[in-house]
Amino acid sequence: MNALKRIAGILWIIAGPLAIYYLARTAISEINKKPVIDTKIQWAVFVIVFIPIAIGIIIFGFYAIKGEYDHLPGSSAEITD
């Protein structure tokens, strides 16, 4: 199971940039189609909000590859860093 968790980490790392690319591409295309202020704000909000989340999933994938999720802490005593 731990091996699978680590391998899946690669998927999460790839998912981040893919999501950013798809989001940015759709935002540009939609704003070009309808260049009004509502569309611009709407897509600006989506991009601003989802980019940090996409970075979050990259970090999550990185932790998974490093084996951070092989064992989850059972108490605060295990939070040592």
Added chain:
Amino acid sequence: MKFGSCFLYLKSMNQPANEVQSIRKIITASSVGTLIEWYDFYIFGSLATVIASQFFPKTNPTAALLSTLATFAAGFIVRPFGALVFGRLGDLIGRKYTFLLTLIIMGSSTFAIGLVPGYQTIGFAAPIIVLILRLLQGLALGGEYGGAATYVAEHAPPNRRGFFTSWIQTTATLGLFLSLGIILITRHSLDADRVKSIAKFNEWGWRIPFLVSIFLVIVSVYIRLRMKESPLYAKLKTEGKTSANPLKESFMRRSNLKMVLLALFGATMGQGVVWYTGQFYAQSFIENICKVDFEQSRTILIWAILFATPFFVVFGNWSDKIGRKWIMLTGMLLAVITYRPLFGKLFSIADEKNKTEVLDKKQINTAIKPIVSSENSLRTIGTKHLYDDGTLVTETKTDTVYADAGKTTLKPDIKVSKLLPGKNYWLMVAIVFVMILYVTMVYGPIAAFLVELFPTKIRYTSMSLPYHIGNGIFGGLTPFIALLLTTIYTGDKLIGLYYSMIVAGLCFLIGVLYLRNTIDRDVND
């Protein structure tokens, strides 16, 4: 399980009478306040159209811009910030005063929205004030939930944490229920004539649900003031072990950050989309895609909520016995598998193509009203079609009849409203009930799950952020993204569901792989 019977159950477990009474008070005080906060937050959304006409006239581009900001910023950007601001405060000064503060901010902002004069009276100040108040609402909501859930969980006995916190979990749905109910009652109580009553509601009556909030908040503040600090937090404070920098400890420490990320990607993002799809998008789909009558679309949701709400407690209670993980993940999986057929059924119930029109019952009414200070007139053609199953479809076409005979309206305004007969109506209630049942599965155990994931000294901060990103951003954006998808890919009426299905599916996979199903009995660390 009913609220009263749960305490009978506790008594039967030989819990001391004063302990039972104390837990009852804690749950009531926390839940009522949280319910009011959700009510306050939802009335703005439920009255968005009326508010827009009062404060954000479409004819003025700056006001329209502020409207968009109010919709997006408050619900989606500000909530996680509220989680950070008040979460930090809750870990620094305590749960009790922090979630008292969020309640006061939310209540006074809501009340103030009800008092702000319209755009016609004070011009640009109106939309700006409303935007600021809406941002304050979002901030307060971001701080409330984590406090209430933490407070109840830190009072609960270890083997009953899921059950006790599930009462907090009912509040979001009940807040929506209360907001819809008060709006519908107010809409019909302002005049004996229904049409006049609705007109008065749109003119000034919409303020009533906002103003009513202040009485609810005063009662709730009074109750919360009498509460004591969470025993676990009070113990930490006495021992001088509270965190000096909760934000740093929550998000800069690898060992805690990894749990925050796991909570977000393995639980709350799926929970958020299932929550918003089952309630908000379902109602919006019934009203805007199925074209069901305004009130029927809301009462369908009200009935479904009423029948499904007890299941928050059922699944919360069950999670104390079998663990949180699989209940939440089953809810997500069922959502992914069944959303398309369920929404497809909703659409086919209202679709005239599946019905036969009773042609001799067709009625056409035309009304022409002169337009003031113009030679033109406004023509309204109302056509009523009755179908064999009892569905009544009203099509209202409005256009301008120009004095110049050669000129015609390029695109007449056409509105369709379907009134469903009893059988179809209750079938829709049953389908929405199933979707809210999924909500209760993913949402009922999640407070206990989040509480158990983080240590006491940074619990408020650590659990609030993933919750509000999952619920506020992933969930809150569901109706908008779903609508956007239907405008981009116009061929499929159910295309909007793919957003929820993909997010819930991804969350399910991550949850299956990385979450553990053990119940952390000791959260006193």
